[in-house]
Amino acid sequence: MTTTATDDSQLSFDELGTPLRETTFVVVDLETTGGRHGEDAITEIGAVKVRGGEVLGEFGTLVNPGRPIPLEIVRLTGITEAMVYPAPPVAEVLPAFLEFAAGAVLVAHNAGFDTGFLKAACTRHGYAWPKPPVLCTVKLARRVLTRDEAPSCKLSALAAMFSASTTPNHRALDDARATVDVLHALLERLGPLGVHSLEELFDYLPEVTPAQRRKRTLAAGLPSASGVYMFRGPSEEVLYVGTASDLRRRVRQYFTGSESRGRIREMVALATRVDTVVCAHSLEAEVRELRLLAAHRPQYNRRSKNPQAGWWVVLTEEAFPRLSVVRRARDGALGPFRTRGAADSAAAAISDATGLRTCTQRIPAKGARGTPCALAELGRCGAPCAGRQDVASYALGAQVVQDLASGQSTAPFERLAAQLAELAATERFEEAALRRDRLANLVRAVDRGQRMAALAALPEVVAARPDEHGGWEFAVVRHGRLASAGVARRGTPPMPVVAALVAAAETVLPGEGPLRGAPAEETGVVLRWLARQGTRLVHCDQPWSVPVRSAAAWLDWVDRAVAGRGGYQGAN
Known part of the structure; x- marks a missing residue:
């Protein structure tokens, strides 16, 4: 329609607008390891949901940032590394917070700071930022109050001015509660000015x-x-x-x-x-x-306009194949990776683990007489360019890559984890941390690709999610693409709706590559929806699974590594 x-x-x-008394606000505050959302991380989220002056709910949790907390931040907030050690990582907290804030106006004191961290976390962990309306109480205070009334618009100053019931203390939930009182006091000032709706407020x-x-x-x-x-x-x-x-x-x-x-x-x-x-x-x-x-391809959209967006790591087709980063996938490719840099890093890590060459020269199957490079002298390449390795022995490393892509082996992960242990044993902790992060990113990317490939292999999946009105949302997915979508309202028998959606669904013919020709971004969006808590499978015409030796077996290791718990151990 x-x-x-x-x-x-x-x-x-x-x-004419949504009355302010009927508007739901979610007032949020974050504590972080620093002020740069691209480099620092969230340590605590606090939020209060209000409507019509009434508190509807609160959300508060510490967050394991996966990195050290600077001493000056500890002094400011009182949040120590011991406190966040058992806390969930932000990837686990985000879905719950986004659900808590869904449909509300997001309010924060200096909102650009908080929304910047939330957007960065969503991007980093594959969640769509819901683009809520955002209200900054700093900007609102500067508009409503004179400089004589409020020489400072800091939260502590405004909370004292309006006699807030909670004193700000650089802890997320308490600061959010104080911001609620400041928000309500500012909104009271607007009534006599004729501001009664959300649209009039903005x-x-x-x-x-x-x-x-x-x-x-x-x-x-x-x-x-x-x-x-x-x-x-x-x-x-x-x-x-x-x-x-x-x-x-x-x-x-x-x-x-x-x-x-x-x-x-x-x-x-x-x-x-x-x-x-x-x-x-x-x-x-x-x-x-x-x-x-x-x-x-609208000119004012910044997000990807390429349905096949993504980078893939493939073996070249030659006697002594190497890993190459490409845009178009073929069978046996690893990916998709969101950036070229991530794909390059993955290719380098896998080459380290398998001994595959990284040079780009063409090497004949027989009679190579080149000069080996430094990697050969370091034992990281078998030097087929100098005739030191024949096609058959070199092919063993290439087979390891193929087994990793198909979910039949995680040998590269095991070898890379062993390298981490060696670095840690020799107290080369900085290099070990860099390689740990590289391995964690590789495991996540390979796991995501394998789950997407498993979905794309299925001719048809029908899934359902409960909606907020007591009905059901349905999706018909064919080879990783959304083929049909619909809703059964509360009180409507759901199965006739499902039958109609399946009958009217788009015909999807599988193509080539790990995703059977499906656009990588679309398959990723569909997979996230299917993986959300509460989604139920109505019908799946083939078993939906990933191999036992897939990258999923290493996700626990990733969680421990990112949290700094046993980061140099192998998978269980």
């Missing part, structure tokens, strides 16, 4: 441009449903594609102070129309977004 809003529409009465912030205000009518008539939206320009070109759980609410945010990205403001100024496609649920919306990005 596609709907369109143009800039000659007029807002209806029920589209409009009150100083960042709204005249172009954003003029374009508000683009949101008129859009449905309050899950789906995909497309901003179109004056020549009907697609400028930007996005997803939303509530299309009308999300599009409205582009015309408020919550949207501060310069390039997006430029896009809004160019837009003449917004088209939407209503989807059955979030999975269908994500998949449609990927397909629309690939089809239209």
Whole structure:
């Protein structure tokens, strides 16, 4: 279903905004190992969910950052390495937090700091950032309060000014509770100014441009449903594609102070129309977004516009094969890796473990008389270039790579872990830590690829998830691609809906490569949805499994290594 809003529409009465008293806010605070979200890590998350002045719930947990906590941070927060040692890593905490905050306005004091860390964690661990509306209480305070009233907008100063019930102490949950009191006090100041809705609140912030205000009518008539939206320009070109759980609410945010990205403001100024496609649920919306990005390649989207995005590690086809990083996969490839650097690192690690050459010269099957390089002298290459290794013995290393890709062996992991033990025994801890992280990343990537390949091998999978209204969300997946999606509302018999979805599902013919021709990003999105807690298999026409000797056997090792627990031991 596609709907369109143009800039000659007029807002209806029920589209004037969401009353603040009916708006759900999730006030969040983070403690971290430092101020750089690309390099530092989260040590604690605290959040409070409120609506209409009432606390609906709280979320609080320490997080194992997987790295040392600087002494100055320990002094500031009181959070020690002993405290975070037994805590879950952020990859385990994120899904629960994202579920807690789903559908709410995210509030933080100096919001750019907290959202920067949350976005970075989502990117690092393969979770989609839900793009909620974000309200910064620092910016709001600077807009509402005079400098005489509040010379400082630090949380401690505002909490004291408004007599907050909780004193900020650089612990996440307490600081979030204090921020709730500050938020409520600031919102009380806005009532007499005529600010009564969420849209009016964001409009009150100083960042709204005249172009954003003029374009508000683009949101008129859009449905309050899950789906995909497309901003179109004056020549009907697609400028930007996005997803939303509530299309009308999300599009409205582009015309408020919550949207501060310069390039997006430029896009809004160019837009003449917004088209939407209503989807059955979030999975269908994500998949449609990927397909629309690939089809239209909109200039204002930064995320990948290549449906086959990803890098693969393959064996070259020659007498003495080496590992090569390529864009197009073939059978036996390892991947997909999200970046070229990650693929290069994986290829280097596997070459270290198997003794495969890393040089790019062509070596004849017989009669090679080259000069061996330094790696041969270090015992890390058999020097086939100098005739020291024949095709048959060299092929044993290549076979190890093939067995790793097919899930028949984890020998490279075992050899790399043994190297870590040797480095640790000689107290070369810095080098050991670097190699530990390289091995952990390799295990995760190979495991992800093997699980994606296992899904892509299945002709058909039908899965269901309970929705928040007592009904069921369904997905029909064929060879790693979403073939059909639908919903059985509460009280509707689900199996007839499933039968109709299967009958109407897209025909998917398997292609070549580990993913049977499926786009890597789409298969990854589908796999994450299927792996979420609460998902149930309705039908699977073949056994869905990975081999016993797949990389999954090493995930416990990765968890221990990242947490600094027994990082140089082998898998159980």
